[in-house]
Amino acid sequence: MPPPLIELKRVTKSFGVGDVQFQALKGIDMAVTQGDFVAIMGASGSGKSTTMNILGCLDVPTGGHYLFKGHDVGALNRDQRALLRRRYLGFVFQGYNLLARTSALENVELPLIYRGDGRDQRRELSLAALGKVGLTEWAGHTPAELSGGQQQRVAIARALVTSPELLLADEPTGNLDSERSVEIMRLLTDLNRISGITVVMVTHEPDMAAYARRIIHFKDGLVERIQQNSPGPAVGAAA
Template structure:
């Protein structure tokens, strides 16, 4: 972290669900700093707290105690509307399920965050076209999800996540529904967004070969950070033989 600008800080963050006999402490006083421009893999078994921590970072949930700072701002003190504005302005989300509107074109799916933000039709159209081109889907703007492969659908989801030019991309098992070849293609794409566009990437994954693309791996166990290690030899490109320029 030396010399890297802190972007995200969790200070003594805990999250409780329920109360009394049904109380569950999902994360337990975690401290974490993510620097601007990092590519971080979040790992751990089911129930370890990694998804809860990601939800807190993504402003989808609030800590029960502790502090969450984004660019030095105490997010835990913000109103619901302020947190929503932070999400729209600074955060992009990619999930294992592509979460695309089935009867809506790729172009219209990608435009959705800009529609919610109130951008004009022309601005939405131009930005969505650029985002789709950035993920290798130029020419596929008018295809619906049913006309796209799984890999293409995840690319549309990534385009939707980056169309607002976020500072942070939160990816929750982004390759979980893809085969090995498509998984590495998506990882190559995420790597390029991080390296070439400076987008900070936080990725939840169970797969060590996907985590190998990250510069840093944080492992959760029983609601706590068990390990936080730099990757001495991160993967810097998709495996030989994969044509990252081809349309999936």
């Protein structure tokens, strides 16, 4: 068994102080190996989003340890956590968060601008990322000229353009109809199985979670159980 890419050890997270303190996480233990595809499920308030924020280095635990490739993220300062996000993590959200007046290509280029890549390199990498999600021919179109499924694919290309080792997807099909949801899940599954990208996804939809290799069920700030999935639905190129 390879060492975990990410590991949470007795992680707790509290908000507020005194009588108004709320403990969102009460001692989470979980590990994800390189190349895994994990879905996190649970009712509202179970700790799913808090856990994703910690995994994405957008927040830090109150107690316990978050290890990324064996390194304690809690020992990093804010700038070091930001560097970890830029180099190793990709994010896909329920809302596509695309800039309305810029093309698909320009939206995908944004992380590379922040990274300081030159114009030619940005264009080459962004076109390659759009190719991975089947949108090369739509590179010049603005979000208003794309369907919801296409906009989410642009968002996925933007997450992929920096070649992250871990893709964090928070309700990636939440704004899509059933057909477009299947399209996005097939794409994520292809990226995991063919490209070897590790995926951790929050979802409240059992049929979407069925695409993952494992489902981690949260309840009241704790891991309730871990479900091992059989191979998910048939994988194919996104329509």
